[in-house]
Amino acid sequence: MSRDVSSLQAARAGYVPHLPAVLRGDAQRVELGERTAPSSDAEAIAALFPQTIGQPMARLVPAEPTPATRPLRVGVVLSGGQAPGGHNVIAGLFDALKSLHPDSVLLGFLKGPAGVIKGQYVELTAEFIEPYRNTGGFNMIMSGRDKIETPDHLAACLANFQQLELDGLVIVGGDDSNTNAAVLAEYLRAEGSSTVVVGVPKTIDGDMKNEQIEASFGFDTACKVYSELIGNIARDATSAVKYWHFIRLMGRAASHVTLECALQTQPNVTLISEQVEADGETLAAVVERIANVVVERAKAGRHYGVLLVPEGIIEFMPDLQTLVRELQDILHKNEAYLRSIDTHTERFQFVINELSAGAAQSYAAMPRSVQEVLLTSDSHGNIPLSQVETERLLIDLVGDRIRLLEAEDGVDYKFSTIGHFLGYEGRCAAPTNFDASYCYALGYTAAVFVREQLTGYTVHVRNLLADHEEWQPGGTPVTMMLNMEQRKGKPTPVIRKTLVDLAGKPLAEFHAHEADWALNDRYTQPGPIQYFGPAEVSEQPTITLQLERG
């Protein structure tokens, strides 16, 4: 009974993604719009990207069929964290290239940008791609987190592309990878290379979106897996009636995943990093806010609840920003000495004495395991905040606060907790029907951009709430999306991560119900992703997209 694939994999292998009308039959041309400019730091960016600055917006419009006059040779690379649908980007790209010319060739660079630099690739044939259609993961050609940034890297890429006679490279990645696409496009054009570079917006975090890009792919699927599990856990909470579940979700910078999951499942407490920062809410204030909900619910006989927290939240709290800055400084100055101290008690005492009064108080309130993490450094010399298990930190601190309140009020609030982290369970899920079709269309669009020799663009597919027929493919010049940020101590052009919009509809929708959801049981169970059945269960886009573009 050992099997190559599951029954569902077998059934999904035959799924044919929907293709927007304008992408069918090579019957489209690129319509260019007005010249564009970065929304900030325009001069600095123009200086860095003289070849590709100001390129116009591009959209595909119906036209007479335009097959390629010769076979195209294209490379593709997957960059950064996995997101559901990556394989369908490649499948769409492949099918489009073969449609443009049957002798076109697609090469898959292995293990991320490092494969491009080293020239390590496989030829992606129809047989090779077949088993990966509509599957999750990036295992077809794997991924990596390297960047193409040094002059040596760039020169190596140029040499590889010349040798492989590439017409284009498609980089599938997030904000950094698309920035990388712009850097490489600029370099290649300056060197007189004919290889174009096209980016595809990927990230389950949902933070690569803007006026042009309605959604990064993978967000739909990942949020639906997490929402399935949160809904199940909420149902458990109302059945066992004795646990608070604190659930940490992916999202170091932006809280889109947490917000979408909250809208899908209606839990009691949801922390949104951007809101916490805007409110200048300290860790103690957040703890107090949660404790209030716990106590109010306990008074109503509800000794259970569900809380969602994005993994990166502590970086948005003003007191912890101060604490981390001071600790970083203390670590730098006393690295050897701190390492020479054996016991936690002594390290703790030393650090407390060095910290300002406020920071010392914050640090002292932390559980010991977090205190230890905050005294370590990663390979870049930074405190590895990602190792702080935010849900456990909150469980500890809220527990302390509740015990104090119990003593004051003379009441047992029965606060029992269970912590969860939902991350790896959803990153490599098989794409929803939405992501399967969306990614396939993105790959198809990238092929048209290569045919048209457009470089330094991130492709997109818009009008996503409409019927697939009316989806609108196009591309945005990456330079238009850039701004200058400090990276490793120097100004660097990067695509700004799009955080949760404080004035946006998804957050407003959440706030409109926040108080009701806190005290009452309004949990919903989105259930598992459905690939079949009525459209309202199998084709439903995220609530975020519905609110933002509806």
Place this chain on the structure above:
Amino acid sequence: MSRDVSSLQAARAGYVPHLPAVLRGDAQRVELGERTAPSSDAEAIAALFPQTIGQPMARLVPAEPTPATRPLRVGVVLSGGQAPGGHNVIAGLFDALKSLHPDSVLLGFLKGPAGVIKGQYVELTAEFIEPYRNTGGFNMIMSGRDKIETPDHLAACLANFQQLELDGLVIVGGDDSNTNAAVLAEYLRAEGSSTVVVGVPKTIDGDMKNEQIEASFGFDTACKVYSELIGNIARDATSAVKYWHFIRLMGRAASHVTLECALQTQPNVTLISEQVEADGETLAAVVERIANVVVERAKAGRHYGVLLVPEGIIEFMPDLQTLVRELQDILHKNEAYLRSIDTHTERFQFVINELSAGAAQSYAAMPRSVQEVLLTSDSHGNIPLSQVETERLLIDLVGDRIRLLEAEDGVDYKFSTIGHFLGYEGRCAAPTNFDASYCYALGYTAAVFVREQLTGYTVHVRNLLADHEEWQPGGTPVTMMLNMEQRKGKPTPVIRKTLVDLAGKPLAEFHAHEADWALNDRYTQPGPIQYFGPAEVSEQPTITLQLERG
């Protein structure tokens, strides 16, 4: 956009479970078989159950319609941990009672057996039940882990049943709860009460099954949720190509969940508690076995993998059984002294000196957090082994072993790990089509048993691999399933938990592929539970059931 239910919940609300032909239209009678006897401890059990010993097997066969001559009054209670489908047992029971007589009444006792003892209940009307049809969780009437066991409890139940004029009580639970059903049935009959007691076999652990009971309900759904997530994690492993994922699954006693998930997802290493015990495999031997797979895969360039471990495994290892026994003894004798020691180092030293040489070695090898857990006691004076995070223990010990091998071999095996626990994510999932129909049929069957005034039975539905039409409902006298075990120091009648059969087909199937799955990547992605679509994805029973009954 705040919603009462999700789109999928709305779509599932209308799902009509399949009903076996013999259950339709009250057109069935109970056919009684031969007198039965416990397979062991027959005399002791006969002495404890003089009223209900030896009752015959019962099966439903087609007959002229037999509606109830008067309205039936029935109580139902959910006992123990949640399992998907519990609400459908109640819905099936309700629909059957109403079909037998439109004025029949169903009472739901609240928060488990404690509600029966205290007489706390709600009347379950059609309107009350409606929103819970085909949903997960036990939140309709909640559950609890109390037992009806003291003379006072039994007397309270009798009084409540008399006052409520109950024809029957249906207890939905696992082995202990069904044992409880037998105890209560025996007591009520001895007291001349006309209230019958019927059990329904529930547990996601899958350990309440035997020749008569093909599967406990909830196992199908829970295993499918866990398999979805394991499949996703495996896909992540092959995409990131740098992590070993150690995944702990529910199952303190039996490893059925782990075995089923392994057959569904084909991971590299699967630990089966029953096999470990049968082989007398020590913790060190298990660690060595895992380390060997890690090294072999690393030599083939595969620095990643997936391992499944049942949460209860350490209780099956001979060396840890010895260690726990010795520690229990040391704890009892030195409780006050140990509590008086402040530091871990001193406690550790004291315990090491008291332990036998072998046990001391095992204890010393444990990570500190586990050493601490092993020095605590729960409210029954037992070491709370359930607090040992088995996946973290193995990560630590395998990591130590790999570092030693790296030093010996002069090779970096690149062993990076991520731990997971999958539990609460699946216990309250909405039932699969299989569990939805199976549970509905179980509830329906229980109603017929009450109509026929059969007491002390656990109902079942057999022939589950056949079309729903041909499913065969019936019941087993609980006394037949009892044996005597030591509980709290005295011989007690209990239903034996059915562990993984060392000679059974599911384990054989696993062993047939174990070596291949270890070194190669044979992962499959079962994907999310499908409620719609082709039968091979939406109606597929567990592989365990297919192998055991196929």
